[in-house]
Every structure is written in structure tokens, then in C-alpha cells.
Amino acid sequence: MVEVIQEGEENGNNMPIRLRLPSGVEIIGLPTENFYGGEWDLGPTWNYLILADQPFLVDTGKFGMGRKLLTMMESAGVSGDAIEFIVVSHGHEDHDGGLFEMVESIRAKVKAHRIYDRLIRFYPSKAPADVNKDFPASCWHCFMPESFSNQHCLVYHQERSRLKIEQIGDGHCTIGKAIHTYHVPGHSPDALAILVGGEALIVGDTVLPQITPFPSREAFFGQVREILQAQYTHAQSIYGLRAYIRSLRKLEQIGRRFTDLLVLPGHRLFYSNQWNELNLQLRINQLIEHHIDRCADILRILQQGPKTAREIAVGHFAEPLLKGFGIMMAENEILSHCELLRTSNDVFLAGDTGFAATGSSNFESLIRSLEAE
Numbered sequence: 001m002v003e004v005i006q007e008g009e010e011n012g013n014n015m016p017i018r019l020r021l022p023s024g025v026e027i028i029g030l031p032t033e034n035f036y037g038g039e040w041d042l043g044p045t046w047n048y049l050i051l052a053d054q055p056f057l058v059d060t061g062k063f064g065m066g067r068k069l070l071t072m073m074e075s076a077g078v079s080g081d082a083i084e085f086i087v088v089s090h091g092h093e094d095h096d097g098g099l100f101e102m103v104e105s106i107r108a109k110v111k112a113h114r115i116y117d118r119l120i121r122f123y124p125s126k127a128p129a130d131v132n133k134d135f136p137a138s139c140w141h142c143f144m145p146e147s148f149s150n151q152h153c154l155v156y157h158q159e160r161s162r163l164k165i166e167q168i169g170d171g172h173c174t175i176g177k178a179i180h181t182y183h184v185p186g187h188s189p190d191a192l193a194i195l196v197g198g199e200a201l202i203v204g205d206t207v208l209p210q211i212t213p214f215p216s217r218e219a220f221f222g223q224v225r226e227i228l229q230a231q232y233t234h235a236q237s238i239y240g241l242r243a244y245i246r247s248l249r250k251l252e253q254i255g256r257r258f259t260d261l262l263v264l265p266g267h268r269l270f271y272s273n274q275w276n277e278l279n280l281q282l283r284i285n286q287l288i289e290h291h292i293d294r295c296a297d298i299l300r301i302l303q304q305g306p307k308t309a310r311e312i313a314v315g316h317f318a319e320p321l322l323k324g325f326g327i328m329m330a331e332n333e334i335l336s337h338c339e340l341l342r343t344s345n346d347v348f349l350a351g352d353t354g355f356a357a358t359g360s361s362n363f364e365s366l367i368r369s370l371e372a373e
């Protein structure tokens with residue numbers, strides 16, 4: 001089923017592949033490398049070129065990868081000019097970093113969820129007081145130090161903010177002949193899954209093999225509410241762990257409706273010289289159990305008394321994951337779970353920055369009761 005077009009590295013870097021769907025439609029997998037430093041390797045971003053009636057590309061790798069992606073495409077015998085449009089799975093830099101460069105060279109249209117169209121823009125007069133006004137709304141919650149952002153992100157954001165976006169709506173939309181999108185917010189508020197002819201489902205970072213995608217936080221909604229479309233009135237419908245789990249349930253429904261779907265993730269399709277076949281149902285159940293276990297462990301840690309998110313992170317995560325910027329990622333993850341634990345009344349705010357356990361344990365039934373919207 002998988003034809004390797006060109007050998008690459010053992011984590012999948014630079015290894016274009018060809019997949020043939022039963023209908024004859026071909027999908028070219030284009031893995032572009034990521035390098036974020038540190039010991040942990042995310043592996044490449046898997047971008048997908050769908051050779052349907054109207055050929056289109058999903059994602060463009062990280063900043064600087066646009067050219068490389070075109071070269072890889074050519075090695076698969078497809079010229080960039082063949083692409084009619086590009087779909088953004090979600091507005092994270094490892095997925096849309098190469099977008100501006102691609103658009104400049106092949107003049108393709110860009111389709112993305114309508115929240116993306118708002119988050120990539122700059123609003124110097126509307127930014128909350130305590131955020132970096134020199135960055136787009138997507139970054140108002142960023143926890144990286146300003147020195148890092150100025151060096152690594154500024155040009156990417158300036159270019160990205162100039163893109164013209166054809167907006168994709170909520171729920172289920174049709175963007176081409178037998179090509180459908182589903183809004184699956186949670187990891188990112190603008191996340192989409194793309195269904196190709198009822199045969200393949202491109203899931204971006206919402207479902208990954210081997211790694212658990214991080215959920216966003218409901219708290220981010222307060223910062224951007226004013227610049228989003230007026231129909232977004234509830235944080236938990238587009239941000240945070242509750243939104244994420246509902247989106248997993250939505251994908252599960254799609255999986256039940258279209259059996260034998262080929263599920264294509266944004267990372268780890270191939271890693272350590274191995275293919276990671278994604279069984280949607282199984283993987284979604286694993287991810288939900290993972291979040292239940294994480295909430296349970298947070299409550300266990302809080303049995304010793306009130307703690308800050310950072311203290312909980314140190315108690316919960318293995319030490320290597322806390323190195324460098326890892327601690328900030330870990331803290332963010334804990335805060336996201338604490339939001340859910342506060343909703344289930346298992347945790348309350350203690351002082352300015354601390355969390356304490358109420359003694360109850362309602363989170364599991366809350367998580368299990370979340371359904372696709």
C-alpha cells in the first residue's frame with residue numbers, strides 16, 4: 001500500500017511516499033523536518049498532497065520548508081503548479097510555517113478554518129494589556145520568552161498575516177468533490193480534519209500515534225474573544241481539554257460511519273524505521289484514558305496539599321521532559337487539566353496561583369459524558 005518514493009532518515013525526515021486509495025486517488029506524503037532543539041524529537045511534519053480532481057496540499061511544514069516541499073513534490077513527479085489550493089490543518093508553525101513561501105511560488109489559494117483567519121492577524125489596539133502587541137492574536141498566550149519569539153517567530157508571523165484566506169466554517173463543510181472538512185478544535189481552536197472520499201482521514205495533530213497531542217486552555221479564549229467571530233461565545237466550545245475530547249468523539253463518529261479509513265496523522269506516521277498504522281477507535285480510546293489518568297494523578301499529587309501548576313508538573317512528569325522549555329509545556333498541560341478538574345469541582349483555586357483538591361473525584365464521569373457536538 002505504501003510506496004517509498006525516496007529513502008529518507010529513520011525518523012521519516014525527507015522520505016516522500018505514495019499511497020493509493022481503493023478508488024484510485026493517490027496521496028503523496030511529504031515529511032518535512034522539524035528542529036526545535038533539546039533531546040526530544042517530534043519527528044517530521046507529515047504534509048499530504050491529495051491528487052484528487054482538484055489536487056490540493058494539506059499543510060506546508062515549518063518556517064523555511066516551502067522550497068523543500070516543492071522539491072520533494074517534484075521528486076514524486078508532481079509540479080507545484082498542479083496544486084489548486086492548500087488547506088491548513090491548524091495554525092501551528094510546524095504546519096503552516098512554509099505556507100507563505102509556498103503561496104508566493106505557486107500562487108495557490110489557501111483554505112483554513114475561519115478562526116485561523118482571525119488569529120493570524122495583528123491587532124495592536126485590541127491586544128490585552130499584558131500580552132505582546134507585536135505578535136498576532138494566535139500568540140497572545142505564548143509562554144516562550146520574548147527573546148526567543150523575536151528571533152524565531154517574527155518574520156513568520158509578519159508574512160503569515162499577509163495571506164488571504166478562504167474561510168472554512170464549523171461542523172462539516174465540503175471543499176472539493178468528495179472532499180470534506182470537520183472542525184475539531186481543542187489542540188488548536190482552528191483545527192480541521194479532512195476526509196478524502198470516505199477513504200482517508202487527515203487528522204493533523206488531533207490524533208497522533210506514539211505521542212499525546214497537548215490540549216489548549218480555555219483561559220486563552222478570554223484574550224481573543226473580541227477579535228473572533230461573534231458566534232464564539234463559550235471558551236469550552238473551541239479551547240481546552242473539553243473541546244479536545246468532544247473533537248475526539250467527533251472523529252470516532254466519522255470512523256464509525258466510514259469503516260476502513262486510512263488515518264493520516266501530522267506526525268509519527270513513520271518513526272524509528274517503522275510505520276505506525278493508526279486505528280482511529282483504539283487510539284482515541286487510549287488518548288481519552290490518558291487524560292483520565294493524568295487528571296487522577298494530579299488529584300493524587302494534590303492530596304499532599306495545595307500546589308502550583310509548576311509544582312504539580314514536577315510531580316507528574318518525568319525529569320527529562322522538564323528540561324529547558326519543557327517545563328513550560330508541562331505547566332501548560334497541567335493548567336489545561338486543572339481547568340477541567342475545576343469544572344468537575346474536584347479542584348479549587350487556592351491563593352493566587354495554587355490549586356487544591358476538594359476531595360471529590362467527578363472528573364472521570366465528566367470526561368466520559370462529553371459527546372461530539
Ligand SMILES: [Zn+2]
Pocket residue numbers: 090092187188205
Ligand atoms: Zn499542533
Ligand SMILES: [Zn+2]
Pocket residue numbers: 045092094095205266267
Ligand atoms: Zn504538529
